[in-house]
Amino acid sequence: MELTTLCYIEKDDKYLMLHRVSKKNDVNKDKWIGVGGHFESGESPEDCLLREVKEETGLTLTSYRFRGILTFNFNDNESEYICLYTADGFEGELRECDEGTLEWVPKDEIDKMVREAAKILDLEALLDRKPKALSGGQRQRVAMGRAIVRNPKVFLMDEPLSNLDAKLRGQMRIEISKLHQRLGTTIIYVTHDQTEAMTLGTRIVVMSAGVVQQVDTPQVLYDTPCNLFVAGFIGSPQMNFVDATCVVEGNRVFLQAGAAKIELPETKAKKLIDGGYNGKTVVLGIRPEDIYDDPAVIEASPNTVIEATIRVYEMLGAEVFLHFDYEGSTMTARVNPRTTTRTGDTVKFALDAQKIHVFDKETELTITN
Numbered sequence: 001m002e003l004t005t006l007c008y009i010e011k012d013d014k015y016l017m018l019h020r021v022s023k024k025n026d027v028n029k030d031k032w033i034g035v036g037g038h039f040e041s042g043e044s045p046e047d048c049l050l051r052e053v054k055e056e057t058g059l060t061l062t063s064y065r066f067r068g069i070l071t072f073n074f075n076d077n078e079s080e081y082i083c084l085y086t087a088d089g090f091e092g093e094l095r096e097c098d099e100g101t102l103e104w105v106p107k108d109e110i111d112k113m114v115r116e117a118a119k120i121l122d123l124e125a126l127l128d129r130k131p132k133a134l135s136g137g138q139r140q141r142v143a144m145g146r147a148i149v150r151n152p153k154v155f156l157m158d159e160p161l162s163n164l165d166a167k168l169r170g171q172m173r174i175e176i177s178k179l180h181q182r183l184g185t186t187i188i189y190v191t192h193d194q195t196e197a198m199t200l201g202t203r204i205v206v207m208s209a210g211v212v213q214q215v216d217t218p219q220v221l222y223d224t225p226c227n228l229f230v231a232g233f234i235g236s237p238q239m240n241f242v243d244a245t246c247v248v249e250g251n252r253v254f255l256q257a258g259a260a261k262i263e264l265p266e267t268k269a270k271k272l273i274d275g276g277y278n279g280k281t282v283v284l285g286i287r288p289e290d291i292y293d294d295p296a297v298i299e300a301s302p303n304t305v306i307e308a309t310i311r312v313y314e315m316l317g318a319e320v321f322l323h324f325d326y327e328g329s330t331m332t333a334r335v336n337p338r339t340t341t342r343t344g345d346t347v348k349f350a351l352d353a354q355k356i357h358v359f360d361k362e363t364e365l366t367i368t369n
Contacts, residue, residue: 115127117146121141121175122171123145137164140162153185154187155187155188156187157188173199194234197234213226214227224366225239225357225366227359227363228241228283228285231366235287240291243281243284244256244281246282247278251266259307262303262356271368272367272368275367280361282361283359283360285358285359289334291335292352293333297350301351304350304356305351307346308326309347310323310345311325316337321335333349356368
């Protein structure tokens with residue numbers, strides 16, 4: 001199977017339609033594809049992925065809804081794709097589709113598969129309830145269970161955890177990951193939650209306004225985002241951004257941001273020199289965990305120090321978030337919980353120069369990766 005990479009989508013009154021796609025990056029059966037993006041970014045698999053697969057492959061695509069599960073069958077007589085959406089109601093019956101007809105599965109097999117799915121989804125105590133007695137989150141888990149028992153070749157999951165509370169979302173992420181490992185089935189998982197994409201995906205497709213921004217593994221997306229959107233979308237808290245002026249002094253390059261003059265490492269400096277950015281405004285990006293308030297780090301990195309007043313102090317147990325304003329931008333530092341810094345304090349921070357990202361102000365593309 002191949003991953004169809006979306007390139008450009010135009011939205012009309014009814015559909016999001018792709019203008020061009022390219023098929024690349026073979027997807028093995030054990031792959032998990034996460035499709036991430038903000039709300040209405042064009043990442044819905046029903047609206048985008050499958051319609052364009054039909055255009056590119058020439059296969060006749062038929063679809064039908066069966067008890068809340070949207071099923072797509074291609075005319076190669078081998079492929080069956082289950083697209084999972086929020087569905088109402090619960091039914092303990094299982095049917096198989098065979099050449100367009102519905103046939104009953106033996107009752108004992110139905111019972112076994114339903115109870116296995118119910119155990120995975122923590123629904124064992126709810127099997128006797130009627131649809132009206134289920135909450136929205138429970139109905140959503142039921143919809144997922146109805147896809148699981150059909151044992152499809154590919155799962156297309158569109159926000160399957162959106163109606164669950166925080167605790168159950170975390171639990172379900174683990175259960176879905178276990179399910180993926182056990183079934184070895186390709187999963188295309190659409191989400192606006194970057195935490196779900198990072199923890200579940202083996203590859204992530206990041207989309208914005210119907211355009212694929214970057215396709216890669218979670219770690220590569222986190223370490224080397226290709227543009228400002230991906231850098232801000234991946235990571236929680238998100239990457240900090242502040243405008244700075246590029247200053248070239250011989251073979252050395254500095255980013256002037258307010259009173260701070262931050263020196264870049266040689267490899268990053270060369271790209272700015274070669275790109276002709278001297279005197280131009282660029283965007284400096286730095287992740288919260290790469291900002292330090294440790295005096296030893298500050299003393300060892302005098303050329304990357306900034307000074308700011310703390311606006312908000314957040315204690316999260318294993319870590320502390322320090323929020324501050326710098327040159328018109330709100331920034332966050334993730335520091336050791338033993339820090340003595342509190343709200344209202346004016347403190348110095350050292351940036352890890354090796355982890356600084358620099359973006360073109362106009363194109364928003366990454367310069368230094």
